[in-house]
Amino acid sequence: MSFGFIKQHLDGQKNKHLYRQRSLIEQQNARFLQHDSKKYLNFSSNDYLGLNHHPEINKALALGAEKYGTCASASSLITGYNYAHQHLENVICQWLNKERCLLFNSGFSANFATLNAFSKPNVSLWLDKLSHASLIDGALSDKGRVRRFLHNNYQQLATLISSSELEDHLIVSEGVFSMDGDSADVEQLAIIAQQHQAMLYIDDAHSIGVTGKEGQGSSSANQNIDFVMATFGKALATSGALLACNNTTYDYLVNVARHYIYSTAMSPAIAWATAKSIEIAQQESWRREKIAHLSQLFTASLAPQILMLPSTSSIHAIIVGKEQKALSCAEELKQQGIWLTAIRPPTVPKDTSRLRVTITASHKESDIKHLADCINKVLLNNG
Ligand SMILES: Cc1ncc(COP(=O)(O)O)c(C=O)c1O
Structure with missing residues (x-):
């Protein structure tokens, strides 16, 4: 069949847990998003200063x-x-x-x-x-x-x-x-x-x-x-x-x-x-100061066994390893109302699939504590 590489590629990606799909986001700001009529705390937004909808x-x-x-x-x-x-x-x-x-x-x-x-x-x-x-x-x-x-x-x-x-x-x-x-x-x-x-x-x-x-x-x-x-x-x-x-x-x-x-x-x-x-x-430098404060709070609230890369920005990468594990951790967090997209190869090197947390100026301390509690439970349960 001509263009057979298309199906072959897609099947290969599915087998390797690397298949990509879009999710329809009904509404979002730097703190929450709504998907399938359900509201989630949003930790995958690059709207770092929380200026969207300003x-x-x-x-x-x-x-x-x-x-x-x-x-x-x-x-x-x-x-x-x-x-x-x-x-x-x-x-x-x-x-x-x-x-x-x-x-x-x-x-x-x-x-x-x-x-x-x-x-x-x-x-x-x-x-x-x-x-x-x-x-x-x-x-x-x-x-x-x-x-x-x-x-x-x-x-x-x-x-x-x-x-x-x-x-x-x-x-x-x-x-x-x-x-x-x-x-x-x-x-x-x-x-x-x-x-x-x-x-x-x-x-x-x-x-x-x-x-x-x-x-x-x-x-x-x-x-x-x-x-x-x-x-x-x-x-x-x-x-x-x-x-x-x-x-x-x-x-x-x-x-x-x-x-x-x-x-x-x-x-x-x-x-x-x-x-x-x-x-x-x-x-509005308070927005940068808030990101720094919440980032410190997040780092301090994670269990010591969790491997997070050092960061001085809004981005906090928790290395999980295999693609499938990153996907299942993200899914478990979703069940708890947290939207955190799993990042997999080729975006990141093989075996370094991760949860990429972005902290924005719109988050609250309680959001960060809840996120850290959920990540601690999910990652420690998944070994
Ligand atoms: C480091 C880096 N450079 C460039 C881009 C591309 O920017 P844009 O989304 O405006 O195309 C991105 C992501 O989007 C990025 O993460």
Whole structure:
């Protein structure tokens, strides 16, 4: 039968407990979600600051739609770049202290397009082993030489770069790692980049809004980052992404970044709403403080036998091991009113399937204590 690989692939995934399905979420905020008419405590949301449904952001969205439209109507290089986009770019440049900024429709396309633009014959792209799929796919999409260094192992990175015969180097890391919740040492990366005349690219999808005094993510720790990518669809609670850089690299990307050139610009209404969201994220530091407080409470409330990776972010990864066990633990938690999606390969390495807990500024202390009690029972019962 032609296209027989489709059924074969799906059957294989089912046999390996790796089959993926969507769940219809009827309603959600950063604390609760409703599925099949039942309400659950939500610990799988990336709405870290709890800004989704914020009335001021909704108001800005409506105003942006009224003044600038829901649709950009064209690519940014045709007639799609308008005042709402320029305003958001300016807000971002000031916030992150960068010369220029480009807006993309998603973090995936920002990462893919930018790394594709730098994947050239004379360029080595050095990616942390735990890099997001969009970084890997972009780096591999053209003729650059892609190398992976062990997760956060900068000694290995420095040794490898020193022995490379290629001229140009781009070092790529996430600020906060999406599936482990630990952080890169951006200062250390910037030093290595400087020593080797390399450029540094940081994906701040999970840091923006959450780390830094005003939520600037990695940029608050170090200013020597050549490219900062951050998505709007997580802590900033809208959608799309930013790529902040200097004047020259901005110019280069406007001329070569395929997802920028050949895609309708992001919705102006969303751009207007995102500027409001950034303003709130900058001003309301209590949201970051609450995440830190609840995260500490969660760590302290877990049984000592439970293996949780160290984290200074909203993300807390409890390693369970086999796919099937992660699925059954998630199902048992669901029976107790807790929504916690099991994360399995290929998103994470084999035998490190996990429960990825995200703590948001909307959770309450009682939610965290209840979560820890349930996880303690479920994991200790499952050996
Ligand atoms: C580290 C990282 N980078 C990039 C992305 C892609 O961002 P977006 O959802 O805006 O496409 C994600 C997840 O969504 C992510 O976790």
